[in-house]
Amino acid sequence: MGMQLEDLATPCLILDRQILDRNLKRMSERIRRLGPALRPHLKTAKSAEVARMATAGESGGITVSTLAEAEYFASHGFRDILVAASQPPQKLDRAAALIDRGVKVSLVTDDAEAAKAIAAHRGQFHVLIELDSGDDRAGIAADGESLLQIAQALGNKLAGVMTHAGHSYGCRDVQCIKRIAEVERATVVTAADRLRKEGLECRVVSVGSTPTMTHADNLDGVTEARPGVYMFQDLFQAEIGSCSRDDIAVTVLASVIGRNESENRFLLDAGALALSKDRSTQPTQHDCGYGFVTDVDRKAAFGNCIIERAYQEHGVAVTDSPLDFNALRVGTKVRVAPNHSCITAAAHDRYYVIDGGREVIAEWDRINGW
């Protein structure tokens, strides 16, 4: 018998390959049916092993959020990488070094000056103009003047347009997500049409967020989809209708380090660092504090048990059900499902991989940092 969950030092990150595989297949089939290529966003998983699974049977392109990720995936053989967050011009040399290694590197920009710096650089980048489809974070308007200005500044490095409908995270039902998915699609298609009308290049028409890619009915005119968190899912995605809680593939394994019988609660060795301080379920129907606590087999053995407070290395677990303190000893292992898997996973340097059961079948690395 190999290593079991019970043998691991806590806190640590557990990845259930069975669930991951199911999540990957569901999204792959969906995007294939809708038409575009799937260019999975690896900012959640940050793992070459996961990237290989996520790109199996796909075109092989991936999306990343940092140059550290781009370099890591390049060193693991990936040759078509979109860095989907704007980069300062000081980093163009570093990005171009990937091209020298044979990687097709795509960048994004929403700034005419930054576009000029990219155009003037020796690196043969493929550049997507970032559009704002309502997220109000980055990106320009599809119908504004700057689209053509930036496109002209980019010259022959212009490859297309992209947007991220992050405001789908504000939805609380599927109809809302479907509506935003259509706005996301219409935004990039409008901009692509404008560019083409001017005789400009627009090979790539790129969209993506897990909620919109899960519920979009139509991606006509879109050439690639970039969802990311669908691989692991999390409590927040379950709240907004991207998945069920059973689809959450990553959990934090923790140990009970204290018990408070009079308050019917216990203390875990997973706190703000192991779980993150992400509180994204706070405005949803089921506020899970800093995570939802189950037993080691992911049964809700403690009722509606959540981490109410997260200190640096302490998590205070509370529940509406009476706890059995004869069974719940110091040292008992539990699992905590995260509010936001991207942020929680980033606190850990590896995955302990299981296949539905308790046996640890592999250890996979992650690329953190910048």
Add this chain to the structure above:
Amino acid sequence: MGMQLEDLATPCLILDRQILDRNLKRMSERIRRLGPALRPHLKTAKSAEVARMATAGESGGITVSTLAEAEYFASHGFRDILVAASQPPQKLDRAAALIDRGVKVSLVTDDAEAAKAIAAHRGQFHVLIELDSGDDRAGIAADGESLLQIAQALGNKLAGVMTHAGHSYGCRDVQCIKRIAEVERATVVTAADRLRKEGLECRVVSVGSTPTMTHADNLDGVTEARPGVYMFQDLFQAEIGSCSRDDIAVTVLASVIGRNESENRFLLDAGALALSKDRSTQPTQHDCGYGFVTDVDRKAAFGNCIIERAYQEHGVAVTDSPLDFNALRVGTKVRVAPNHSCITAAAHDRYYVIDGGREVIAEWDRINGW
């Protein structure tokens, strides 16, 4: 001329040694005047270089929050380490391995069963009973029955008592902190008196939080103080009166990656991962969002500029002052002071150390993980 802040890839963590040194001296002098030994808590800094500075002229004992920290500091020559968070019994072997390497290892517990496991273990641990002085996280009552039960269970491994007055973080003025500091002191002294009256050992009487150690007027009966965040300070500590904003020694260096002139805001390449999602200034007088943004020399060149929204790798900076977009280009470097330096620092694997200016005089490592 050596490497300058301008040469660093962003986001990264900057530590100003001048400010650090001043913070360390202030606390050292204060605790020396009050009587106890200073056993600095390294959970914030997690750095051997910082630990050497923090223990210079002190007894040499340190406090840590994880066994990974204990092992790291042991390998850097520290020989008297208190692990100030309860550990599951499965980790006792790992802790005992440090004793085998010549380290005096102190543990804490608040559970009679866990105490029995420690007592039965081969490791010659020094154990402090954890008391609750009002924080309501871990620890037992100083006047309850379980104090003597746990003390007896520990046998000759009992070394003393400890508490952490974390509820001082709920204060908004110095009088409140002074009051809690006295409760913190009275809690451990009461418990120590009870143990001694029973003929039990109580060499160590340990307290500590940065607010209480900054403002306590009297530590009579206390043998050691364990503040931690005082080394770096942060926006939250400034809000509750532990320091001024000028005392914040760590900042995140970030680059502008986007500008939105119509909304008078800009986008940074420091988001939830580089800054953390800690929102501890939210309930204070000056809610700083996810951090306070200054120019690279830490001048408030952008007015009251804070990170209003933090996405994984994007931070949206907003301000009440009109921005000069001729000066604020994509690539401009800025510095972000953190809400909570313990949590922000943990996102980074090293410090770029400056000495008040822009020159990077050293690179210091950190021990993250568990």
